[in-house]
Amino acid sequence: MPIELSYNPWSSCLEVLDQMLRQQETSDWLTQWDLQLRFQEWFRGLLQQNDPRNTCQDHRSLLQRSIRYIRDHYNQPITVDELAADTRLTRSSYTRQFKEMTGKLPLDYVNTIRLERSKQLLQLTDDRLHDIAQNVGFSNEYYFSRRFKQYAGISPGVYRRHYRQEVRVFAPYLEDFVLALGVEPVLQSAHHSWGKQRYLGLDHIPEFDVTRQDAIFNESHKPDFILLNAGHTRWNLERFKHTVPTFYVNHQGEDWRSILRSTADVLGKGNRVWDIVGTYEEKVREAKDLLARCTQGKTVAFLRISATQIVLYGVKHGYVGPVMYGDLGLTPHPLVQQWTKEERRIDIRPEHLAQLHADHLFITFDNVDSVMHGEERKLLDTTEWKQLPAVKRGHVYEVDFLSWMNYGVISHGKKIDDILRFMA
Known part of the structure; x- marks a missing residue:
């Protein structure tokens, strides 16, 4: 029937x-x-x-x-x-x-699966690019290579080479990501006012002052390539792109997981990303549970203080908010959300500061505008500051400038450690 x-x-x-x-008329048995x-x-x-x-x-x-x-x-x-x-x-x-x-759109998702599998084959086999392209479902090697470079930032051949050998990389203000992936940069960035990122423990690595427009690479420390983020224009570092291969990471800083994946692709360390992210997320879960028992809805705010500015950081964006309020679930003072809205940070005046009655204040000092040593701390002597509830109760916590004013899994881990040290 x-x-x-x-x-x-x-x-x-x-x-x-x-x-x-x-196709059915073919005589080829495999077809x-x-x-x-x-x-x-x-x-x-x-x-x-x-x-x-x-x-x-x-x-x-x-x-x-x-x-x-x-x-x-x-x-x-x-x-x-x-x-x-x-x-x-x-x-x-x-x-x-x-x-x-x-x-993702369906075909973008399909291509992501194919490209991730191709990375594994590039790492583990000596297969030709043509064979890898066919193996993962791309119609030809040239289309595969173009899509791979769009996805990973480098060609399949460079990806394979970086994975199989130690590379000399200069990654100004991306050292956090490079080091998390187990690679020491050949140089570390430094700033004439801020100094170097001491929290990374790279004291044995030579410094490169990004604020010096005449700075050049010493031949003994010349990198194989440079890795730059969106902030490179501030330091005019693209001036080296004609002499040293240069790759760009274009993700927003808050999307540090994507920055980590892109950095891993360029360094040939894609196999480490899952463990790094997993370890961080486990650290977040443990810290969040502990803080939930200790803070009991107490409000928090974060200030960056210089000789000329008081900067309040927002809730959803920036170096601090996604970790403090997002990952750890701390409660921002109502004015933090009201004033910053969707901004990463805003400037506030001393008279506005007097309204910020947060139970806990985290602060860091930026000396970039200081003419005299310690000028950035003059706010601490004002009446507006001394009258704040958090100041009166001794609930003001000073933290390291560069570990808090940075993105990256190591930086964010340091923030969590500091918060637990002061509040748990």
């Missing part, structure tokens, strides 16, 4: 059948074998679409199944129409819901 089966969308069904019909496997996969999808047990499945579970399918079949031809049909959604609805669940 014949059974009626439906396929949605029908145009996709016709396209697949037409492709298989054009015939591939054709049989593809037909069985297509027929399996047809049966799944018409399985009455699937009619009650919600779209989320179907999308999860679709994601599993992509992970298992990333090296095969995949179209959005086929993926949408398997979930019984229209192409536009499937694309929208897929992005809501994964943060």
